[in-house]
Amino acid sequence: MSSPVKSKGARPKTKAGSDTAAEPAGEPVKPARAGGNILIVGVGGQGVLMIAKVVALLAQKQGYQVKQSEVHGMAKRGGIVFSHVRYGPEVWSPTIVKGEADALIALEWAEGLRWLDHLKHEGVFIADTRRIVPPFACRSRKAGAPINYAKETPADIVSRVADGFALDASTIAEGFGDARAANTVLLGVLSASLAYPEADWLEVIEASVPPKSRDINRNAFAAGREWALAARANPTLRFDSSITSYEAPAGLLQPKITLEINAAWCKGCDICVKLCPERCLALNAEQVAVLKSPDACTGCHICEWLCPDFAISIRTSHPEPVTA
Amino acid sequence: MNEMVRTLEPFEIKDYLRLQLMPHFMCPGCGHGIALRALLWAVHELAIDKNKLAIVSGIGCSGRVGAYIDANTFHTTHGRPLAFATGLKLARPDLTVVVITGDGDCLAIGGNHLIHACRRNLDLTCLMLNNEVYGMTGGQVSPTTSANRLTTTTPGGNAEPTFDACKLAEAAGASFVGREVTRQAMALKNVIRDGIAHPGFSFIEAISDCTEIYGRKNDLGESPEMILSQKSDMRPEAFGNVADEPFRPNRLVTGILAKQARPEYGAAYRDYAVRVKSKPGRPR
Amino acid sequence: MSHAPTALHGNHACALGAIAAGCRFFAGYPITPSSEVAEHMSRELPHVDGTFIQMEDEIASLAACIGASLGGVKTMTATSGPGFSLMQENLGYAAMTETPCVIINVMRGGPSTGMPTRPAQGDIMQARWGTHGDHPVIVVAPASVQEVYTQTIRAFNLAEEFRTPVIVLYDEIVAHLMETVSLPAKGKAEVKDRKWATGAEVGFMPYAETDDLVPVMSRPGDGHRVHVTGLTHTPDGFPTQKPELADRALRRLVDKIELNRDRIDEVEEIETADADILVVAVGIVARAARRAVEMLRAEGVKAGLLRPVTLWPFPEAQVRNAAERASVIVVPEMNTGQLSLEIERLAGRGKRIRTIHRIDGEPIGPDEIAQTIREA
Numbered sequence: 001m002s003s004p005v006k007s008k009g010a011r012p013k014t015k016a017g018s019d020t021a022a023e024p025a026g027e028p029v030k031p032a033r034a035g036g037n038i039l040i041v042g043v044g045g046q047g048v049l050m051i052a053k054v055v056a057l058l059a060q061k062q063g064y065q066v067k068q069s070e071v072h073g074m075a076k077r078g079g080i081v082f083s084h085v086r087y088g089p090e091v092w093s094p095t096i097v098k099g100e101a102d103a104l105i106a107l108e109w110a111e112g113l114r115w116l117d118h119l120k121h122e123g124v125f126i127a128d129t130r131r132i133v134p135p136f137a138c139r140s141r142k143a144g145a146p147i148n149y150a151k152e153t154p155a156d157i158v159s160r161v162a163d164g165f166a167l168d169a170s171t172i173a174e175g176f177g178d179a180r181a182a183n184t185v186l187l188g189v190l191s192a193s194l195a196y197p198e199a200d201w202l203e204v205i206e207a208s209v210p211p212k213s214r215d216i217n218r219n220a221f222a223a224g225r226e227w228a229l230a231a232r233a234n235p236t237l238r239f240d241s242s243i244t245s246y247e248a249p250a251g252l253l254q255p256k257i258t259l260e261i262n263a264a265w266c267k268g269c270d271i272c273v274k275l276c277p278e279r280c281l282a283l284n285a286e287q288v289a290v291l292k293s294p295d296a297c298t299g300c301h302i303c304e305w306l307c308p309d310f311a312i313s314i315r316t317s318h319p320e321p322v323t324a
Numbered sequence: 325m326n327e328m329v330r331t332l333e334p335f336e337i338k339d340y341l342r343l344q345l346m347p348h349f350m351c352p353g354c355g356h357g358i359a360l361r362a363l364l365w366a367v368h369e370l371a372i373d374k375n376k377l378a379i380v381s382g383i384g385c386s387g388r389v390g391a392y393i394d395a396n397t398f399h400t401t402h403g404r405p406l407a408f409a410t411g412l413k414l415a416r417p418d419l420t421v422v423v424i425t426g427d428g429d430c431l432a433i434g435g436n437h438l439i440h441a442c443r444r445n446l447d448l449t450c451l452m453l454n455n456e457v458y459g460m461t462g463g464q465v466s467p468t469t470s471a472n473r474l475t476t477t478t479p480g481g482n483a484e485p486t487f488d489a490c491k492l493a494e495a496a497g498a499s500f501v502g503r504e505v506t507r508q509a510m511a512l513k514n515v516i517r518d519g520i521a522h523p524g525f526s527f528i529e530a531i532s533d534c535t536e537i538y539g540r541k542n543d544l545g546e547s548p549e550m551i552l553s554q555k556s557d558m559r560p561e562a563f564g565n566v567a568d569e570p571f572r573p574n575r576l577v578t579g580i581l582a583k584q585a586r587p588e589y590g591a592a593y594r595d596y597a598v599r600v601k602s603k604p605g606r607p608r
Numbered sequence: 609m610s611h612a613p614t615a616l617h618g619n620h621a622c623a624l625g626a627i628a629a630g631c632r633f634f635a636g637y638p639i640t641p642s643s644e645v646a647e648h649m650s651r652e653l654p655h656v657d658g659t660f661i662q663m664e665d666e667i668a669s670l671a672a673c674i675g676a677s678l679g680g681v682k683t684m685t686a687t688s689g690p691g692f693s694l695m696q697e698n699l700g701y702a703a704m705t706e707t708p709c710v711i712i713n714v715m716r717g718g719p720s721t722g723m724p725t726r727p728a729q730g731d732i733m734q735a736r737w738g739t740h741g742d743h744p745v746i747v748v749a750p751a752s753v754q755e756v757y758t759q760t761i762r763a764f765n766l767a768e769e770f771r772t773p774v775i776v777l778y779d780e781i782v783a784h785l786m787e788t789v790s791l792p793a794k795g796k797a798e799v800k801d802r803k804w805a806t807g808a809e810v811g812f813m814p815y816a817e818t819d820d821l822v823p824v825m826s827r828p829g830d831g832h833r834v835h836v837t838g839l840t841h842t843p844d845g846f847p848t849q850k851p852e853l854a855d856r857a858l859r860r861l862v863d864k865i866e867l868n869r870d871r872i873d874e875v876e877e878i879e880t881a882d883a884d885i886l887v888v889a890v891g892i893v894a895r896a897a898r899r900a901v902e903m904l905r906a907e908g909v910k911a912g913l914l915r916p917v918t919l920w921p922f923p924e925a926q927v928r929n930a931a932e933r934a935s936v937i938v939v940p941e942m943n944t945g946q947l948s949l950e951i952e953r954l955a956g957r958g959k960r961i962r963t964i965h966r967i968d969g970e971p972i973g974p975d976e977i978a979q980t981i982r983e984a
Contacts, residue, residue, distance in 0.1 A: 265346060269353030269535070274548030305509035306551065308357025309347055310337050342835075345846065375829050380675070391835050391846065396828035398678060399837035400671065401701050407668035411675030411683070412828075414659045415633050419679070419828055437671075440664040593661075597654035 035064055035088020036194070037096045041115045042107030043132055044079050047183035050208060051105065052083035054187060057204045058196060059087030069094035080111065103193065105186050107169075108132050110150040113157065124193045125161045126228075128169040128182050129154050129240060141277065141298035142254070151246050154239035165189055165231055166239040172227070173220050178213065181220040188224020192232060198225070257299035258315045263288045266311040272303035340364040340374065342394050349388060351459075353547025355532030358506040359453050360389050362530070363422065366517035370420075378419045380409040382434060385459040385534075386426030386452075403433030406441040409448050417447075417590050420520065427454045431467040431487050442496035442525055446589040449519045449526040450498075452489060455534035463537035474541050493527035494582040500526035501582040505554040506533065508578070515580060524588045531558070531576065613790045618756045618782040619686075621789055622712055623648030625760030626684050628797040631710070632658035633683040635672035637665055637691060640724040641780040642714040645686035666691035670698040673709045677702075678836060680804075680827040682764055686712035689731055690721065692738070699773055700739030701838045703861070706815070706823060708767035708774075708802055710760070715779040717969045726969030727780040729891060729942040733949075735775050736920045742858065744865040746872060747775045747920035749890045753787035759917065765800040766872060770864055771822050777919060779942070781892045781971060807831030813843040815857070821864035865921055874917040875926045879905060883912025885981050886934035888927065888951055890916055892971060893940050899974035904981055911981055922950050931955045936984040940964035940972045960984070 038055050042048040049070060056066045064087035071082055084096045096118060104119045106112025106127035119125055137149045154166035169185035184205060191201050202218060209217045231237040268287030273279075280296040281289050281303060289311065291297065299316045341364075350356050367377060374395045381390035383402035390397045396419070400408045405423045413421045430438055430452045441448065457475060458464040465475040465482050468489065472481040494501045500522040504512035512530055519526030533539060533550040544550050561579030616624070622645050626634070634649040636642075650660040659676070663669040666687050673683035687695065692713045702709050717723030718730045731738075735747045746766050750759040756778060763774040803822070805812055807830035814834040815823045823843075826832040839847035840854045848854055865872065876894075879901060880886060889897040894915040904911040914930050916923050927950075931937055937955055939948040941964070948963045955961060962984050966972050 267347070267352035269547040271353060271547050271551055275551065305361065306358055306507070307361075308350065308352075308354050308547075310341070310357065310361060311347075313336075313338075315334070374833060375831055378679075378828055391837070395833050397833070397835045398675070399835065399839065400674075401697055401838060404667060404671040404698065407663060407671035408675035408678075410661070410663070410668070411633065411635055411672030411677075412679045413675075414661060414672070415676035415681040415683075416679035416828060436664050437668055440668070593659060597657065600654040 035059075035086070035091070036102040037100055037120075038085040038103045038105065038190075039082065039096055039101040039115060039118055040085065040105040040107070041080070041082040041111040042183075043111060043134075044081055046081070046107040047180060048081040048083055048107055051183045051187050052085050054201075054204050054208050055085045055190075056087070057208065058200055059085070061200055061204060062087075062196060064088055065091045067091045067094040080114075082111075082115070103190060105190060107183055107186065113150050113152060116157075116161070119161065122162045124190075125157070125164040125166075126186055126189045126193075127154075127157070127164075127166050128186060129166050129243065130168060130170040130182070131246070141300055146247070149246070153243050153246060155241055155243070158239040163193070164238060165228060167224075167227055167231075168240065169224065172223050173216075176216045176219045176223070178216050181213070181216050184209075184217045184220040185224035185227075188221040188226070189228040191221070191225050192228035254319075255299065256317045256319060257297055258317075259291050259294070259297055259299070259303075260313050260315075261289050261291065262311045262313075265309045266307075267309050269308060271306050271308065272312060275306055276303050335365050335368045337361055337364055340367065340394055341392055345392055348392050350385065351534075351536040353533065353535040353550070354385070354459075355455060355506040355530075355534075355551070356385055356389050356453050358509055359451070359512065359530040359532055360392065362506070362509055362512040363424070363451060363516055364393065365513040366520060367420075367422075369513070369517050370520055372420050372520075376419055378409075378412055378416075378421045379424060380405045380412065380421060381424040382426070382429035383460070384426045384429050385455070386424055386429060388460075389453070390424050403429050403435075404437060405429070406434060406437040406448070406450060410441060410444070410446055413446055413448055414590055414593070417594075421448050422520065423448060423450045425450060425452050426466075427452065427456060427468040427489070428458045428466045431489055431492070435467075438493065438527075439496040442493050442498035442527065444589045445497060445499050445525045445586050447523055447525070447591075449516070449522075449528065450493075451516060451519075452527070452529050453532045454489065454529050455532040455538065457534050457538040459534045459537050463534075463541060473538070475538070476541075489529050490527065490577075490581050497525075497586070498527040498582070499524035499584050499586045500580070501528075502526070502580045503529040503531065503576065503578050505531040505558050505576070505578060507551050507554040508558075511578070518580060522583070523591075524586055531578075613788050615786050615788050616753055616757075617644060617784060617786050618753045618778065619644035619714070619784070620648050621753045621757040622686070622760050622776070622783075623652055624791065625757040625797075626710065626764065627652050627656060627658075628757075628792070628794075628799070629682065629761040629764035630799050630801070631682045631684045631764060632656060633660075633673065633676040633681045634658070634685065635661045635663050635669040635676070635683070636685050637663055637669050637687065639666070639688045639691045641716055641783045642686040642688045642691075642712060644783070645712055645714075649684070649686075666694040667698065670695040670702070670709070670711065674698060674702050674705070674707050677707050677709050678705075678828070682708070682710075682768070684710040684712065684764075686714065688714050688716045688724070689718045689728075689734070692731060692734060696734075696738040696740075699745075700741060700743055702773040703739065703743040703745065704838050704840075705836050706771035706825075706861070707836075708764075708771055710763045710767055711773060711775045712760070713775055713777050714783045715777065717967070723969045725780065727892060727942060727971060728967065728969070729779060729893065729946070730967075731777065732890070732919065732941075732943065732946040735777050742862060744770075744772055744862050745775065745920055746770065746772060746865065746918065747777050748874075748917060749777045749919040750782065750917070751778075751891050751894050751915065753782065753785055754789040755917075756782060757789055757791065761797050761799070762874075765798070768800050768802040769822070769871070770868065771802060771825060772865065775920075777891070779892050805830065805832055814845040815841060815843045817843065817860055820868060821860050822868075869921065869925075872918055872921065873923050873926070875923045876913075876915040876917055877926070877930065878913040878915075879910075880912035880914055880930045880933075882910055883930065883934050884910040885912070885936045885938060885984055886930050887911065887913045887938045887940070887977065887981070888915075888947065889913065889940050889977075890919055890947060893942060896972055896974045897938075897940060897977050900977035900981060903974060903978050909981065922954075924954055927951065927954045928956075931959060934959075936960045936962060936981075938962045938964070938977065938981055938984060940966075940977050940980070942966050942972060 112127035158164035173181035502515035
């Protein structure tokens with residue numbers, strides 16, 4: 001694999017490292033590189049920056065120049081977080097352009113898909129299949145309504161990329177006691193694709209995590225690495241084939257929503273009409289609230305809670321599932 | 325608390341209302357009704373026996389709210405509900421006593437009673453419905469009327485500074501202080517619930533709307549516009565107490581604003597009585 | 609509780625009378641010359657599982673008393689003229705909501721701050737008409753330390769029996785006078801309690817018209833979730849502005865006192881049967897008047913004394929009766945003319961009335977009264 005890092009000008013290479021250098025015996029099959037572009041993506045709170053730091057330190061440990069560029073700050077709201085890590089004998093631009101990432105590490109499924117166009121054709125794609133659906137993906141507030149979220153399954157994606165891995169890293173990490181270590185599981189997977197000594201990885205990880213979580217992270221890394229080596233040997237293990245669809249199951253039982261308006265108590269203040277998120281209420285000719293479009297009502301209770309005259313009451317009943 | 329809440333029957337407001345008095349007398353769009361619902365909802369979540377619930381209110385629009393509650397309700401004199409409630413709670417510690425008051429009732433004529441109730445820290449909950457105006461008497465300026473607002477006694481706009489009731493209560497020693505807008509009905513319910521559950525004096529300011537008198541006179545829009553504007557006026561406590569110009573410049577910090585463990589006065593007095601009784605040679 | 613006889617100050621006797629009557633809540637605010645009542649109550653109440661609280665002002669004091677009384681406890685507050693003025697609004701609330709409570713007003717020189725340590729009788733009319741609107745009120749006016757004790761108990765009994773605020777009106781002299789008094793053994797004082805609802809009544813009306821016009825009271829927590837309001841209300845407790853219902857409600861309020869006068873009136877009459885000269889006096893002045901009557905009887909003058917012990921409602925029938933027989937009525941009082949207004953109203957046309965008014969902070973002595981009688 002050639003280095004995407006363009007050496008501008010004729011600066012002497014001061015850092016060690018070349019295409020063939022430093023490949024230890026017994027390490028995975030990937031050739032060592034003259035640097036690399038690693039893109040790590042996820043949402044706030046998942047530890048994108050932590051593993052970006054690990055990759056950066058690891059690269060630095062290998063004698064490369066490193067640049068890391070990140071966007072965060074939306075983290076508190078579960079927003080997008082990504083980090084570009086570029087390393088090589090000499091690195092100029094801090095960001096990775098489309099189609100130039102050697103590896104894309106996605107801590108969240110849809111974020112991985114969002115950044116797929118940055119991955120090099122032969123690049124490695126590593127993703128946690130755990131889906132974190134943001135509230136604004138819910139285009140309808142009805143219970144069981146379809147969400148506006150990536151429909152692609154792990155099978156779809158892994159079969160589309162050259163070198164893909166999709167695993168439920170969060171569940172693996174939970175097995176070690178903390179789902180937050182999913183990011184380290186993914187590092188373990190990445191380590192199987194990069195020809196750097198395992199000991200270096202572990203050293204850098206231990207230096208980057210709090211002492212009390214060292215054991216969890218060591219186990220998480222080992223589990224990820226082990227899973228990746230097995231998947232590399234047997235491609236059927238590269239994704240969870242049991243996930244066939246992310247569509248909502250058909251025939252989901254809809255709760256029964258009853259919205260009653262006590263016309264004798266309604267004073268026509270218009271609050272319910274204007275504040276209903278679905279705009280399903282209206283005032284009639286007598287200035288009394290009526291349910292204009294019952295099908296649109298999601299039973300969110302806002303009209304009930306904000307009615308100063310207690311004229312609206314909503315009851316939601318969940319039908320018993322029919323068992324065969 | 326959450327565990328308990330889940331096992332409750334769904335909240336039916338009619339279970340807590342004196343249905344023979346409904347519909348209530350408040351104007352269309354008056355925020356007091358929303359606050360009343362939040363209060364009753366909180367009472368429901370706390371599983372308080374209606375027979376053991378005492379509502380003490382003063383005079384004004386806020387004072388009339390209590391009558392609709394199917395509980396022991398006391399509609400007292402202007403500004404004095406906290407003083408009445410103090411006597412009632414000391415005499416009957418088994419009752420849950422909630423005071424419903426208004427900005428004029430609580431901060432103007434009743435201001436002295438408020439600060440001393442805060443200081444004493446008796447286990448009362450004071451729910452102050454702040455609509456920035458004397459509604460019942462026709463829309464006169466109150467201690468919380470915003471700057472430059474028109475009222476019937478400030479025809480040229482209000483030039484008097486306002487009280488920050490929550491800061492006042494906290495400074496006076498209230499061991500629980502909270503504020504919420506009626507627009508956030510569920511959050512208001514939660515603050516009221518936590519305030520009632522708090523052992524000590526709880527002061528809760530509910531930002532309410534007077535649409536008919538105050539809103540109309542000041543072109544603040546109809547009821548929906550007024551209630552929607554509450555959100556742009558508030559800054560949840562989670563965002564800190566410092567205005568974050570220009571994103572959250574607003575003056576109204578909401579949420580639980582102060583909470584401290586202080587001896588509850590009723591229990592402290594009863595402990596004192598036990599000590600006195602056990603001492604030989606009682607004073608004469 | 610101590611056993612009789614013992615020497616007590618008037619304010620101390622008041623506190624002991626309250627405890628004996630079953631008072632278990634006191635809220636007050638310090639004011640000369642009534643503060644000792646609060647001081648003694650603060651010591652006594654914890655021993656009987658009662659509660660004492662010093663409130664932020666007299667407004668709050670009476671409010672707290674009414675709140676506690678609505679909770680089912682017998683309550684009392686004590687004050688003097690300026691504080692009594694502050695209580696007037698809530699006094700009206702107690703009358704309107706028919707909440708039993710006892711208010712001690714130890715009179716001092718007024719108006720305003722006046723002469724805090726000097727006696728006066730300037731609150732006779734304030735006690736009757738201080739709060740706004742037509743309202744019933746009962747005022748008792750003890751003249752000795754012994755009577756402060758017994759009348760305080762009676763005040764509680766009247767408050768409970770008629771569900772109304774009762775004012776105990778005495779002055780700085782009686783408050784700070786130490787006299788030997790005889791107290792009943794503990795638990796032997798006659799004590800009355802208000803009529804309580806059991807909570808099991810169907811269709812309970814908190815302000816229902818009963819035979820004696822005094823409604824049965826419901827204790828919070830017992831099952832009747834009633835509404836109490838200072839607004840004019842119907843028997844169900846909820847406000848009304850309907851003329852016929854308002855009239856009925858307010859007339860019952862006044863009538864429950866007026867039509868039960870036989871249980872409320874109390875006068876002391878000394879040598880009035882054949883009195884040609886009738887002295888009418890209350891409180892500490894009546895003690896001087898009594899001595900004056902004795903002095904004049906010794907001189908052969910047919911003098912007599914009528915002393916309203918229940919000052920309000922005014923003992924009209926008794927005064928008319930005694931006045932009819934007398935040719936001259938002498939009214940000594942420590943104000944510029946309050947009691948005498950009532951006497952002038954009742955004495956009838958052509959009756960000669962001589963009044964003595966002192967507002968200098970000094971009591972009226974027997975000689976002064978005797979001299980007026982001699983000149984009458």
